Amino acid sequence: MTTLDPWGAVKIDNYSKLFDEFGISKFDELLGKIKNPHRYMRRHIIFGHRSYDSVLDAMLSGKPFAAMSGFMPSGHAHLGHKMVMEEIIWHQQQEGDAFLAIADMEAHAVRGKTWKECREYGINEYILSAIAFGLEPGAHIYFQSGSNSVRSLAFELGIKANLSELSAIYGFNGETNIAHMVSALTQSADILNPQSEEFGGPKPVVIPVGADQDPHIRLTRGLAEKINWFNAFIPDTEKSPHGLHIHIYSKSAPQEAFEALNVIFRKKWKSNFHAGHIDILCNTSNVDETFEDVKKITKDIELKYGGYAFMPPASTYHKFMTGLQGGKMSSSIPESYIALMDKPEDGAKKVMRAKTGGRVTVEEQKKLGGEPDKCTVYELLLYHLVEDDNELLEVYKDCMGGMRACGNCKKYTAELMSGFLKEHQEKRELAREMLGEFELQVTKII
Ligand code: SF4
Structure with a gap:
């Protein structure tokens, strides 16, 4: 089914x-x-x-x-x-x-x-x-x-x-x-x-x-x-019964930032500063919260001392979106895409020439239904031209059920496209005044 x-x-x-x-x-x-x-x-x-x-x-x-x-x-x-x-x-x-x-x-x-x-x-x-x-x-x-x-x-x-x-x-x-x-x-x-x-x-x-x-x-x-200067991590191998071990290391942080970090950590936990890294031992039952706390402190110090964090x-x-002729959209093939500055009538013409998911004959279309999933015209409705999901669902159902003919569907979409381009281009002139x-x-x- x-x-x-x-x-x-x-x-x-x-x-x-x-x-x-x-x-x-x-x-x-x-x-x-x-x-x-x-x-x-x-x-x-x-x-x-x-x-x-x-x-x-x-x-x-x-x-x-x-x-x-x-x-x-x-x-x-x-x-x-x-x-x-x-x-x-x-x-x-x-x-x-x-x-x-x-x-x-x-x-x-x-x-x-x-x-x-x-x-x-x-x-x-x-x-x-x-x-x-x-x-x-x-x-x-x-x-x-x-x-x-x-x-x-x-x-x-x-x-x-x-x-x-x-x-x-x-x-x-x-x-x-x-x-x-x-x-x-x-x-x-x-x-x-x-x-x-x-x-x-x-x-x-x-x-x-x-x-x-x-x-x-x-x-x-x-x-x-x-x-970023600092990297904090919890080494798997260092689970200690005395608390949570966290390493903070950096290849680029200045000495003064390391020292400032160490001062803060020492007030809260046991902390040792070596060249290029700090080891801290936190007495905590909440690993995630403590680790987040450590990361926030390192970030604040990094920013204070001129880093980016x-x-x-x-x-x-x-x-x-698929190109209007099928395949990819390409800037070197104007027929494959609709430019925002295309004249409304040109945009409409491109829709009328677009590749559809329609069947070879009208009879087949009625019998088998169209294939909106392969249709670039449907794609325009889906991506850009129909905001209401229910309205789009109706188009989809009608197409699948063979109740929709591609010619009329393209005309409907071309009108929407021409209206969209016209309105957009008018709004651009207002935008110029707002610049x-x-x-x-x-x-x-x-
Ligand atoms: S009826 Fe519309 S949506 Fe269905 S295949 Fe034809 S152009 Fe596409």
């Missing part, structure tokens, strides 16, 4: 490798705790996460958290970018701090865009669209080249990254220009920037990304760990 699953077009089978091989957790496990989950969450388009529980805990308990994403200003913003913008905006609506980076250093170094082009694309394609979708003043919008703090942090992170590691992720070789490598580190700095002192220090930060972006997230999580950045992973309400760190290079 066929089960009706209106979210079937986004089955996660193709992504299961990410859970098994790379340790990405399933988003569904957190879904029940989220108040008013976003459409992408409800419909399982966001399927995985790393450490999103830290963001959710902060959200539910009214503590600071943030969401950030970067956009490379080298081409037209399209529906894929809209997904990320909406996710950032949703987190801002849940009281999170929102960060939007324009990756102009990357566009300049990797795509050869001039600084002027980067600025124009950054503002006209990405920033205006994000504001039109609902980004509110208070969001931190910056061009990488205009942010001294991001550039300084990228330099610091460079001390902890080596060429082999970056090559494995980005495919660098002897021909790769150095600025390209710097721009990769700048991307990591963008991700960690919301946790810098300027923005209130360490906090949970989520980076909503497509499933292919996980290597960048893993790199940055690794760099965050490496740049970053939390590992969290991430959510969403599925990709002054935002604090923009624009490029200083031109």
Whole structure:
């Protein structure tokens, strides 16, 4: 028996490798705790996460958290970018701090865009669209080249990254220009920037990304760990009847920070300071609470003495939309995607030419039903054009039951698309007038 699953077009089978091989957790496990989950969450388009529980805990308990994403200003913003913008905006609506980076250093170094082009694309394609979708003043919008703090942090992170590691992720070789490598580190700095002192220090930060972006997230999580001074752990081999042993070690913390830590620990527990590490013996019955206490103390001291004490950045992973002709969306094939600045009539035409999950003949369609799970038109409704879950379920049921003809369905979707583009483009003009309400760190290079 066929089960009706209106979210079937986004089955996660193709992504299961990410859970098994790379340790990405399933988003569904957190879904029940989220108040008013976003459409992408409800419909399982966001399927995985790393450490999103830290963001959710902060959200539910009214503590600071943030969401950030970067956009490379080298081409037209399209529906894929809209997904990320909406996710950032949703987190801002849940009281999170929102960060939007324009990756102009990357566009300049990797795509050869001039600084002027980067600025124009950054503002006209990405920033205006994000504001039109609902980004509110208070969001931190910056061009990488205009942010001294991001550039300084990228330099610091460079001390902890080596060429082999970056090559494995980005495919660098002897021909790769150095600025390209710097721009990769700048991307990591963008991700960690919301946790810098300027923005209130360490906090949970989520980076909503497509499933292919996980290597960048893993790199940055690794760099965050490496740049932090202290590492605390409970050695398995040292279970003592006298209490809980905890080791804290560091290769980079200054002596004065170690000494300050030791003073605090001594007041609470037995503590010994050796070169590069501290051993403490805690008289406690609550291991977890004591360990958390130790980690908090080390973090506070690290911040007091000038370290970063970053939390590992969290991430959510969403599925990709299929290209309108089937296969992948590609920026070099305009027919494969709908750009946010496509004329409404052109967007509608692209929908009319899109690949459907319809059968070869009308009779077959009536008899067997369509295949919405393989239909790019249905995908547009699912991802973007129908907010009401019940309405979408009706489309799905009618299609599966053979009650829906592809021609009419495409016309309906094309009208929705044309209306969406028209409204979005009108809102962008209003967004242009609102630009002054935002604090923009624009490029200083031109
Ligand atoms: S009826 Fe609509 S949803 Fe079903 S296959 Fe045709 S275009 Fe797709």
